[in-house]
Amino acid sequence: MTQITCSRCRENKDLMPEPPFPGDLAQIVQRHVCAECWRGWLQAQVNLINENHYVMTDPDHRAQLNKQMRVFLSLPD
């Protein structure tokens, strides 16, 4: 199985078998983030959505959340 060095935990982990959501950003996530850290983000995301009252159908809110995801996961630019 292909290994990656996760950008968040810095450990060598297995590549996630599928991009975790549709779109280009998910392919970056798949190549840089392990499944455990991805699950960590999914939990953090719930809190952020609640705290900031994000509406996921609002493109501005989605963009905000994507920005926070990049920081949380230490994704490269």
Ligand SMILES: [Zn+2]
């Ligand atoms: Zn990780």
